[in-house]
Amino acid sequence: MTGNPDNSSDFSESLVAWFLQHGRRYPWRETCDPWFILVSEVMLQQTTIPTVLGRYGEWMRRFPNPAALASVSEQEALRSWEGLGYYRRVRALQAAAKAVVEQYGGTFPRDETALRALPGIGEYTAAAVLSFAFNIPAVLIDANVARVLARLYDDPTPIDTTVGRRVLRRRAEELLHRNNPRAYNSALMELGQTYCTPGAPLCLGCPVRTFCRAKDPTSLPVKKQERTISSLEHWDIWCLTEQGLLLELQPPTARHAGMYRLPQRPREFAETLPHLRDQTYSVTRYKVTRHIHRACVTVVPRASEHFISLSRLEALPLASPDRKIIRALLV
Numbered sequence: 001m002t003g004n005p006d007n008s009s010d011f012s013e014s015l016v017a018w019f020l021q022h023g024r025r026y027p028w029r030e031t032c033d034p035w036f037i038l039v040s041e042v043m044l045q046q047t048t049i050p051t052v053l054g055r056y057g058e059w060m061r062r063f064p065n066p067a068a069l070a071s072v073s074e075q076e077a078l079r080s081w082e083g084l085g086y087y088r089r090v091r092a093l094q095a096a097a098k099a100v101v102e103q104y105g106g107t108f109p110r111d112e113t114a115l116r117a118l119p120g121i122g123e124y125t126a127a128a129v130l131s132f133a134f135n136i137p138a139v140l141i142d143a144n145v146a147r148v149l150a151r152l153y154d155d156p157t158p159i160d161t162t163v164g165r166r167v168l169r170r171r172a173e174e175l176l177h178r179n180n181p182r183a184y185n186s187a188l189m190e191l192g193q194t195y196c197t198p199g200a201p202l203c204l205g206c207p208v209r210t211f212c213r214a215k216d217p218t219s220l221p222v223k224k225q226e227r228t229i230s231s232l233e234h235w236d237i238w239c240l241t242e243q244g245l246l247l248e249l250q251p252p253t254a255r256h257a258g259m260y261r262l263p264q265r266p267r268e269f270a271e272t273l274p275h276l277r278d279q280t281y282s283v284t285r286y287k288v289t290r291h292i293h294r295a296c297v298t299v300v301p302r303a304s305e306h307f308i309s310l311s312r313l314e315a316l317p318l319a320s321p322d323r324k325i326i327r328a329l330l331v
């Protein structure tokens with residue numbers, strides 16, 4: 001062996017050999033069914049592995065094929081996704097399931113162009129389905145892979161620039177294991193999750209240490225733009241009457257379209273009402289603080305707001321922060 005990632009086949013062989021012996025076992029790594037792979041990829045896009053592990057098995061039993069998801073209402077699909085967040089993912093998944101049923105009789109196509117023509121499936125997800133389901137060579141670059149490649153080549157080119165992305169892609173294509181892309185892609189990601197972690201990597205035990213050129217891995221990868229966290233505040237009302245709890249149905253253009261939430265009111269109005277509780281949570285790059293005020297007789301429901309009986313609440317699609325605060329306030 002030599003200390004050089006340019007010996008791509010040696011590097012890929014070593015990485016795959018390590019993974020086959022030590023790789024973690026996840027349910028989505030025990031299957032070649034493209035539907036199971038697609039669902040895992042969509043769930044893992046913005047949700048942590050432990051959370052997905054807690055939901056994946058049950059979700060797949062409920063929707064074991066595209067036809068099962070295609071046949072339920074959007075509200076039922078949204079409800080099934082609760083706790084996973086980023087609900088546009090399940091909407092896109094349902095649209096893709098319908099397209100697979102209608103256009104391909106429920107069987108997934110095996111080529112990139114056809115996969116990418118399905119709703120919600122971009123370059124990354126198509127490559128994941130091709131390599132993990134069909135073992136077809138396809139390059140996968142996520143944050144873990146980008147970090148590993150920048151370090152392997154000791155490259156300070158910012159990974160979030162056009163040039164940086166192009167360089168990453170070229171290198172990823174050169175290193176890709178052509179005979180076992182399924183194991184290789186999983187291995188590269190797992191290397192980034194276990195040894196080549198953000199911050200201080202565990203180089204001492206790294207299975208590809210002899211190939212790595214990184215002199216100061218903690219300084220890599222370089223990014224042009226640092227993510228900034230912004231604060232967001234809104235004022236909600238809690239209106240519980242004999243008819244039920246007043247909730248607002250989100251319009252089709254909203255982030256949580258088709259789901260319910262506590263109704264919002266302008267701050268000046270809400271602050272004239274008794275304060276009940278504050279809730280803080282994070283969404284993408286926002287830290288959200290919601291101020292909840294008790295309102296009843298003084299509130300005139302808007303067209304999108306409805307009293308929902310408490311017995312219907314559990315079946316209703318609600319974003320997790322809403323479900324949590326509603327449960328807490330009903331105690």
Ligand code: SF4
Pocket residue numbers: 148151152195196197201202203204206207208209212213214217
């Ligand atoms: S030796 Fe260190 S920096 Fe290089 S790939 Fe392994 S963990 Fe990452």
